[in-house]
Amino acid sequence: MGRRTLPLTDTQIRLAKPTKKNPTLYDGQGLELKLDTSGSKLWRLRYQHPFTRKRKYISLGAYPAVTLANARDKRSEAQALLAQDIDPHQHWKSEKVRRQLAHATSLRAVAEQWFEVKKTKVTDDYATDIWSSLELHVFPELGSTAIGEITAPLFIDVLRPLATKGTLETLRRVCSRVNQIMTFATNTGVIIANPLAKVQEAFPAPKKQHLPSIQPEQLPVVLAQIANTQVSLAVRNCFFWSLHAIARPGEAANLQWDDIDWDNQLVCIPAERMKRRRRHVIPLTPPMIKILETMKPVSGKDQYVFKSPNKPTGPINSQSVNAALKRMGLKDTLCSHGLRSIASTALNDHGFEPDLIETALAHLDKNETRASYNRSEYVQRRRAMMEWWSNFIVQAQVDAITQETDTIA
Structure with missing residues (x-):
């Protein structure tokens, strides 16, 4: 009968110091805390690859930034993936790349690239007006959203308050500017097509108003x-x-x-x-x-x-x-x-x-x-x-x- 591993306690982890005899603490089911002579305490998870059956390790982060409870949650998540024949290390790595890509292609990130080009074609005052309108009406709701995930219904819902207030000229300008960003994203290969091309049709057209003048x-x-x-x-x-x-x-x-x-x-x-x-x-x-x-x-x-x-x-x-x-x-x-x-x-x-x-x-x-x-x-x-x-x-x-x-x- 194998030796039973007793689960760790937070006090035991906090007071633990590395020794030559036992530089690693074990929580069971592959979860380990490696103690370093520098004082650092690093979580790692030991598991078998679902297909090669080779032993592998995943780093889960350092204690106390990653608590005992956090480490156990990651162990449970890994076990659930392994039950589906999914390598947790590769899965988490792919998820990290996906999040990085989503951040790099967020509406705001792509808008910043577009704006670097746009502001060379307009006056400084007009450039400021363009960016301010996006900061005020678009970025609070959609700035962090991956541009490929933005749909016409989602965008219409964000702009509906402008239509309700009757500020239709502002709404028209915002639609035009976001459409330019979407076209830029299409032309640079970030997205395949612009889903907002006709979104202005969802709102009433602003009445043409001439600037007041005299004879x-x-x-x-x-x-x-x-x-x-x-x-x-x-x-x-x-x-x-x-x-x-x-x-x-x-x-x-x-x-x-x-x-x-x-x-x-x-x-x-x-x-x-x-x-x-x-x-x-x-x-x-x-x-x-x-x-x-x-x-x-x-x-x-x-x-x-x-x-x-x-x-x-x-x-x-x-x-x-x-x-x-x-x-x-x-x-x-x-x-x-x-x-x-x-x-x-x-x-x-x-x-x-x-x-x-x-x-x-x-x-x-x-x-x-x-x-x-x-x-x-x-x-x-x-x-x-x-x-x-x-x-x-x-x-x-x-x-x-x-x-x-x-x-x-």
Whole structure:
């Protein structure tokens, strides 16, 4: 009759020290605790391979991180696998690889790879907006999920709260961005097909909303209102710069002194700060030069023209002009992006060439040959157009003096 092994106790393990005679403690059924002279205590399980019948050992970890109860649970799990002719060592190794692969191909992990490519094609502000929307609406529920396990019903369920709230434009953008991630995963071989290609069809379409703007003839009224509104010098001048330069809010707020080519009377905004990732050149007009000269004593030694009063080295927020318009009561009447619409309407009504206007608006010309021609030839022709537009604004300011009691809000 074989010697019966007495089960170990936690006290016995805690007090055990290695000896030459007995460097290993036995709990029975193959579970052992190997004592090392360094003081470490390592669990291992002895078993026979289900097919070769050779003796094998599996390391189960170190005590006390792996407790006696933990080690016994692993022994029971191994015995259950062996009863099915499954080698526990190979099974656990395969499971570890599967978990590592699942982590490497989680939605968040693949999204990070996609984002490294995406952010080279968009402005920094837009890249921040993209990632923030994923952090807020997608990653909390699906970030750790293997991308191959994401299905249309699962994704729809996660986005349903956005549909319930009625934020359909946000929902549309999130669907579009996750679809781009899925397409990236398909193109890089992570998944075979995109299961979310038509998921937007599960939700109502957002109503097309144009950004609020006004007609050019209403500009004097707005200028009269802003003249009587208390805003900082940087925000006031950024408003007028946006108007004269026909610039997007972010392009205006992030204007840098290094962008100004005084010798050639140009503003040269580098591609990385433009929405379409193409360098944009704007002819300077006398009123635009006056704005820059007004800002020189304030920020001339700094990086940004419209320096933030709250961040010594940074620009004003791209939404600062919008905030000022809201304080004027124009929230539903005019936004900073709508200033570009005023310019576009006025320039088109006056009969300027559509190509000149589109170039001034920094809209992307899909014809590469013509786009190259635009950058070289159009500058001088655009200068005349920009000077006409600046004169239109100056006249509106003169007219505003007689309209100070009027409002359009």
